[in-house]
Amino acid sequence: MKRILIIEDNLEIAELERDFLEASAIESVIETDGTKGLERALQEDFDLILLDIMLPGTDGFHICRRIREEKEVPILMVSAKREDMDKIRGLGLGADDYIIKPFSPTELVARVKAHITRYERLMGKAQQKAADGEVIRSGDLEIYVDKHRVYVKGKEIALTNREFELLVFLAKHPGLVFSRDRLFERVWGLDAEGDTATVMVHINRIREKIEPDPAKPIYIETVWGAGYRFKE
16 A cells, blocks of 8 residues: 655644545555654655645745655645745755645545656666666766666766656657646646646756756757757
């Protein structure tokens, strides 16, 4: 059975989330305090962290950053705040997705399952081969698809799971333009409506890590009014 950690200060909401998740065979552990939730996230192994932003003890942004410093577990941030800056900040700290309250329990379960499945598939590919496997090269950029590794001028670059998936998808389709909605559908595997900021944040984060000058990208180009493409 899959096991996730719910860090949510509203016990009624946390228990509702747990009930729906466990009905889908996903064991759910609840922590209502941010500090205790962070300790547990770092000390135990979970398949996903469901993380609220407004928490007593330690806020969700700090928790997200600390978890991402040590683990690659998928993080799904949850908040009643609708401001884009909160979403951008959370995704910029390494969260894989962001869901706004109120949301339907069925949507939550679908997103949790999708992220766990994608993480397992990605990790399975990374551990599958001892050899290099598939390698995509473009200029100074090298992407070892099966090893889940990226190098620029021989220096390894640390990407989150979602950043890596997005980069690989674009690199496997050089010259093709994909809209934000299309990228969300293909890489996240979820309904893209209202989530285009997620794609934009991840593209910007990737550029900061692989581009010589993120303001003048040479690998992931912006096609104004249309979307993004990986250079041919």
